[in-house]
Amino acid sequence: GAGVSQTPSNKVTEKGKYVELRCDPISGHTALYWYRQSLGQGPEFLIYFQGTGAADDSGLPNDRFFAVRPEGSVSTLKIQRTERGDSAVYLCASSLTFGSAEQFFGPGTRLTVL
Amino acid sequence: GDSVTQMEGPVTLSEEAFLTINCTYTATGYPSLFWYVQYPGEGLQLLLKATKADDKGSNKGFEATYRKETTSFHLEKGSVQVSDSAVYFCALKAGGEGGATNKLIFGTGTLLAVQP
Numbered sequence: 001g002a003g004v005s006q007t008p009s010n011k012v013t014e015k016g017k018y019v020e021l022r023c024d025p026i027s028g029h030t031a032l033y034w035y036r037q038s039l040g041q042g043p044e045f046l047i048y049f050q051g052t053g054a055a056d057d058s059g060l061p062n063d064r065f066f067a068v069r070p071e072g073s074v075s076t077l078k079i080q081r082t083e084r085g086d087s088a089v090y091l092c093a094s095s096l097t098f099g100s101a102e103q104f105f106g107p108g109t110r111l112t113v114l
Numbered sequence: 115g116d117s118v119t120q121m122e123g124p125v126t127l128s129e130e131a132f133l134t135i136n137c138t139y140t141a142t143g144y145p146s147l148f149w150y151v152q153y154p155g156e157g158l159q160l161l162l163k164a165t166k167a168d169d170k171g172s173n174k175g176f177e178a179t180y181r182k183e184t185t186s187f188h189l190e191k192g193s194v195q196v197s198d199s200a201v202y203f204c205a206l207k208a209g210g211e212g213g214a215t216n217k218l219i220f221g222t223g224t225l226l227a228v229q230p
Contacts, residue, residue: 031216042203042220056217091158098216105158
């Protein structure tokens with residue numbers, strides 16, 4: 001079956017612009033996660049959804065970052081007034097249930113802020 | 115806070131050599147431990163996991179044992195292949211299986227390059 005998909009695969013934007021990154025989880029997975037991976041680092045947790053609600057958004061770096069999952073499936077990560085430091089690969093993952101050990105990762109969106 | 119420390123790479127080995135990638139962790143409670151692998155051009159994949167002390171996770175010839183006394187989860191393989199070349203990430207999920215948090219905390223990754 002289809003895995004986690006993310007679009008776009010690459011996004012180049014200018015400082016100060018607004019961007020949206022999309023994640024389509026595995027069908028039937030109720031939990032969805034966003035991580036950010038900077039060059040040479042491991043992924044860092046941003047936010048986690050159980051169904052439609054954000055169960056844990058403690059990893060969002062500041063109020064320029066926001067994520068939604070209005071129907072409990074597709075999620076969008078939104079970044080306002082982008083900064084060069086936001087450049088990274090943004091990873092999405094999903095798991096079958098809350099507490100399920102295995103998170104399945106998408107290929108990521110590489111964001112470059114010029 | 116919770117954290118994972120893994121050995122820096124790159125690790126360069128010849129085919130059929132023995133592999134060890136060290137991983138230690140700091141966590142409150144009883145975390146679950148994982149190794150993820152990222153092959154060139156692909157997304158992160160779960161390689162193996164262990165959810166309690168003394169558990170051994172294994173997959174594709176790789177093994178790691180959850181050692182609570184040394185807070186370690188070292189990855190080993192007896193005979194590496196060129197196709198094992200990838201970046202390996204050690205990770206923990208705090209609180210153990212079904213715990214209150216589902217977020218993964220990753221190490222910085224170790225690049226393994228296996229030469230023929």
